[in-house]
Amino acid sequence: MSTTERVVSDMMISLADVEAARERLRGAIYCSPCAYSQMLSALTGQQVYLKLENLQMTGSFKERGALNRIALLTPEQAGRGVVAASAGNHAQGVAYHATKRGIRALIVMPLATPLVKVTATRGFGAEVVLHGANYDEAYEEARRICAAQEMTFIHPFDDPAVMAGQGTIGLELLEQVPGLEAVVVPVGGGGLIGGVACAIKESNPSIRVVGVQTSRLPSMAVAVEQHQPVTIPPGTTIADGIAVRRAGEVTLPVVERYVDEIVTVDEDEIASAILTLLEREKTLAEGAGAAGLAALIQKKTSLDGLRTAVVIGGGNIDVTLLSRIIERGLVQDGRMIRLRIHLLDKPGALAELTKLIAQHRANIVDTLYNRAYYGVNLGDTTIDITLETRGPEQVQELLAALDDGGYVYSRVI
Structure with a gap:
């Protein structure tokens, strides 16, 4: 071998x-x-x-591996503490189980880590060091601290x-x-x-x-x-x-x-x-x-x-x-759709459109009404409408009704 x-x-x-x-x-x-x-x-x-x-x-399976590694520390290693690099679940697992056993835990997290994750990790008792633009840079800093302070590094998976x-x-x-x-x-x-x-x-x-x-x-x-x-x-x-x-x-x-x-x-x-x-x-x-x-x-x-x-x-x-x-x-399930619909710029045009939408039981979530953009002709206007539907079948029914009503429209993706 x-x-x-x-x-x-x-x-x-x-x-x-x-x-x-x-x-x-x-x-x-x-x-x-x-x-x-x-x-x-x-x-x-x-x-x-x-x-x-x-x-x-801690909301994740990660604490299983973290605890098993912590449980294998020698008394000398436990006395010096543990270090991890993580932007989330592994950080919280190490923090929670190390602190629970009276072991110092230092977690290096990237600078862009959401505040909620930083706060949660500190809440479980760890010292948090924010360093680096990404995980790789945080990992290198964690390794540096680990060597300098003779702590034990707990890897998230390897x-x-x-x-x-x-x-x-x-x-x-x-x-x-x-x-x-x-x-x-x-x-x-x-x-x-x-x-x-x-x-x-x-x-x-x-x-x-x-x-x-x-x-x-x-x-x-x-x-x-x-x-x-x-x-x-x-x-x-x-x-x-x-x-x-x-x-x-x-x-x-x-x-x-x-x-x-x-x-x-x-x-x-x-x-x-x-x-x-x-x-x-x-x-x-x-x-x-x-x-x-x-x-x-x-x-x-x-x-x-x-x-x-x-x-x-x-x-x-x-x-x-x-x-x-x-x-x-x-959107993926076809229960929300955004349409860009061209209308004549005249009184009642929008009311006619919303009446058609209501007849097909779609719910209007948001609208954006515009005369100056999208390259529309003078005398015309365009409206972006976001709709909630029951699914793809209702969407097809609504689009067919728009076609029958002579509306010019496109789907906004």
Whole structure:
């Protein structure tokens, strides 16, 4: 065995590691419910169970891995404290469980981190250092502080102990869903899916494990294809919890061994899944948390009719972003539409238009009436109208009525 092969072998986790992690976490981590969803099962054509990790104390599965790593600190390491780099869920998990055990926690967050996340991390007892324009720069600063102060760095995913902690979700799924046939897991750096897949496959190899990434940052899919971590170009996504540019060195071999399939979903599909969870399950998920369900709804996986557990990884979402996501989801589902309609500039023209809209039971949300722009002729005007509808069928009925009424219009996208 070469040196490289020996290092990889030493970093691989086992079922025993996950079971040991479960004992360390017992009594300190909430065993989140995994409820059957009749409505989502009907929508997807599968038997869907939702593993609600958004109900954890810090709103995310991340605290499982953080706590397992903290529990393995020696007394000397605990006395010097821990450091992490994160803009969200990992920061809060480390802060909460370190502080609860009287361990100093220092979190480096990018300068652009939303105030609500900074406040939440400080609220859990951590010292927060704002540094750098992005995660990479925050990570480098965290490593510098770690070395200078001889503290212990807790990586968000690329650590066997962190991976084993996340894997406890897999053990719970096996107990909560009798006859489990498939598990769908959001993927960023690979810590969550690596741990869950190890626990699942080592217990029952016939259960399929499917990973889901955002199409804007498919770092693990690229790494699996090229059999090595690859740094991909930066991108923005509403699934910021899985917005990882490079898969982990430790997690990749585990993913390659145990994961059956990795698929991607786009921004509109994620937004629609968030909206579906809110409306049909009364469950709030962040973008990364809803990615797995998005893959099922959009038929992106090879699963068909299987008894499937979907990990809802977290629910920490900024309310202003949530507002935009809801609106985007409504547009994606055909329940909100914006039309630019040309009218004669005469008394009663707008009243005739609104009467037609009312007859087809569409609700006007917003209007912008304009004579000077859009290149309209003198004597004409243009109005932008945003409408709420029941769905695509009602939209088609309304558009047909506009055609019959002789209106010139276009959809604003």
